[in-house]
Structures are given as C-alpha cells and as structure tokens.
C-alpha cells in the first residue's frame with residue numbers, strides 16, 4: 001500500500017511538470033539572424049485604451065539589428081516604450097528604436113522596454129493570440145503571435 005501511494009505521488013509530480021512546461025512553451029519566430037520568443041501581453045480590463053506586450057529578441061548575426069516599428073490589427077498604433085525610475089517615480093517614454101547587438105539579446109519585459117498597444121479596438125483577453133508585426137531596419141518584417149496572460153497583481157504597467 002505504501003508503495004502505491006508513493007507511485008501516485010510521483011505521477012502527480014510528473015503531471016504538474018507537464019503543466020508547467022506547456023505553460024512556458026510559447027511560439028518562437030525567426031527573421032534572418034533574429035530569434036523572437038516569449039511573446040506575451042497582459043489581459044486588459046474592459047475599456048482600457050492600451051496594453052503592454054513583451055518579448056525577447058536574440059541576434060545570432062554579426063551585425064546589430066534594430067527594431068524600428070511594430071503594428072497590430074487590434075491597436076490603432078504600437079509604440080516602443082521604456083519604463084525607468086526617475087527621481088523615485090516610475091516613468092514611461094517612447095523610444096524611436098531598439099538595438100539588438102550582434103550575439104546579444106534584448107528582453108522586453110514589465111518594468112523595462114515594452115511594446116505599447118495604443119487605442120485598443122478590443123480588450124486583450126486571456127488565451128487570445130494577438131497578431132503583431134515587428135519591423136527591423138534593413139531586415140524586413142516578421143509576424144508574431146503574442147499570447148495574452150492574466151493580469152498580474154504585481155504588474156507595474158498602468159497606463160491611461
């Protein structure tokens with residue numbers, strides 16, 4: 001009996017691992033030497049005008065790559081933003097472009113760089129995959145799917 005209990009315990013532990021693994025297995029996208037992964041957004045409350053989207057860009061090439069613009073059918077426009085502490089206050093500003101050095105990686109994440117989806121045409125709902133097009137200087141564009149995750153209680157992203 002004791003042995004059986006232990007087996008069940010192991011089976012449950014395995015199941016939990018699979019759930020956790022499938023949770024983080026987001027899609028990956030490529031554009032020449034660029035590798036884009038972990039694209040996610042936070043769900044937005046009804047009536048929200050904007051939402052943040054995050055992703056990681058890896059550059060395995062020998063030249064710097066530059067993200068110059070983004071767009072999405074669910075937003076009137078998409079801007080590249082940077083959050084930073086300024087005199088003890090969290091501020092956000094629009095930046096014109098983002099460099100990914102050769103052999104380097106840049107993470108867009110809550111509290112740092114992010115894509116700002118402005119004038120949302122619909123709320124971002126958990127489970128949705130939002131299409132976003134990223135455009136890089138001299139490299140062209142790539143279409144990615146951004147997975148919408150639940151609003152994080154600790155999310156620092158509050159926008160008007």
Ligand SMILES: [Cu+2]
Pocket residue numbers: 052081082092114115116159
């Ligand atoms: Cu922003």
